[in-house]
Amino acid sequence: MTITVYSIMVDNKEEAFKAIASVGADPAGRRWMAPKAVHRLVMLDGVQPRQANIIKQELLGKGGEAAVSRGVVDCSVSETKVLLMGTLRQYDDFLAKLEAQPFGLKALAIRIREVLEGQEGLRPRGLDCRGKILQLGVKTLVMGILNVTPDSFSDGGSFYDPGLALERAAQMVDEGADVIDLGGESTRPGYVKVEAGEELARVIPVLRRLVGSLPVPVSIDTTKPAVAREALEAGAHIINDQWALRSDPAMAGLAAEYGVPVVLMHNQQGTSYRDLTGDLVKYFQESVRLAVEAGMARDRLIIDPGFGFGKTPAQNLELLRRLKELRCLGLPILVGTSRKSTIGKVLDLPVDQRLEGTAATIAAAILNGADLVRVHDVKEMARVARMTDAIVRGER
Template structure:
């Protein structure tokens, strides 16, 4: 019998692998793969004229577009648009849009950039000073080292520099690829710490750690003054919970040291006009600030900011919609470890959230994240290794 079944294809790599299994001619693999991958691209604030053109063009190529009901008779001033089609149909749309002028040409360039991020299979790396981490082959584990008295999970555990360095070395043995050092708690209701005190907490640990290990070290801070001193002491990455938007000197500081950057989404309160749209707008502004300061694309990564400016339902929605961050074209870091998302879902205290963290880590990897920031390194490194074996194609894993 024919054994018919539906084959889920969610990436260009998967499309190529499925086409290859049919034993087609090598020259036809790429041509067929772009027809096997179906994509949906959402646009915001499109004029009725442009929305009508986009719908007709997609229909003419075998795809479709969802537009507001007020577009046809021009009753709506603007409409969001959901373009739907195969990668091949989108490519033909872009050829047509390249011949247009004004907003249609601009839409074509933005859609083209998004498709490039979604479809490219070129090797990429994340650069942070002296390190270049290949992307796509594995999930990198960032071990959390809080040298604070009041962090929500491990506050006070590693306030002594010797204990902190010992803990970092143990995390590296357990599978940490990066150590993230923080000197100020960012838990709800945290007490702000002066830059001098924060620096005094983290600098001795960074100096000792850089003298004894050979993995990248990240400084978790929203203050440029602390970041500058940490980078001078040898840190390689700036992990900013406000995505360079709270301290105007942060982007220039990171660029001056060729540091890697983690740009996290954050906001005061949980009110949104369009949840993922607002998140992407924020992160695009963070990216603009970083690039204007001189940081190259290879140095940038983004973080959806689980637990920051979001309630439980929004945190869960962030997890479900992680693939939308790929439109930005940068590696994604996910930080869910022991957070309230897990505590509220399972009704468990912070020290009993290992299984919940493991579920979010595995789910995040399946949804395309490249880095996970965790407390329980040994357990999560194993989760990453197993999930990578299930999710990543052999071509990705072995390069």
């Protein structure tokens, strides 16, 4: 008999457990072996040589590996990155030893455990949006974009009238939208900022119609606390902040006061990065800190890596390829690629011809860990999401 040889790939302990079960291993053996089947890389940045030497020694002792700068051994560098390599079983043993070490390594061990847990993926749970529940981690949720602006890059002026806006929002819900994202200020390249009063005049009449008629949550897309407060008073369920609580320090306290979920989007001036994922993680960690210190619960936060904001086209595509790396934060990931200029540059197409390109980016985002997608073309992208979910999630 010829033995068939082929590879198996697993992304987390659940998949490893299923793979081991497929060979007929007993349940106790499956639980013991699954952590040995999952290999993880974890990057540490800003490690002192004395810390790095202990880390490398302890992980090597458990059968793993740690790559460090060559100047670590003689302490000729002031700090180093450390790339940890090991199975989940090796990490368990390694971190137990690291917690007993000095030089702040106990606290570091706790943070590494959090990163490893986050990489297992989002566990299904309900997110309370002021009485409307979003089920996270069961399927990819679709956020429909509703711009009530005269100058949005894609649909500026189309839904400025409250009646037309409600009609479009209801249509998006029928097409599969789980959330409606209402915005009154364009963020297209070269946009002109509007005062809070003008933004309120655009969104509040529409918002009142939406919250009184729609069965799904409505998020308010704004960076202004004054706009957010009025929107919340009018019944908005979520704040979508394109500066992740950094544009105005009052936003974090406002969100805590009303107890609403917040989308934290990465944004920056310029496109310079030391390391794309590392810089985004630091950015989100700071925004999470601001939220928690203001009194928000961490589990009410959603992160958005900001496709098209402060990034070149090449960086946007790298972001999609590396999206899974952001799971280390343990928070739901929202991705908004719809009709963006990167798609236009890759395909050399205008805004109104980017449907297929958007579909490709949505599928790639879901394959790489997105929990929510923000789109204009709800009917088409909801179908893309359902199909991609069938591939990624299987039966739930």
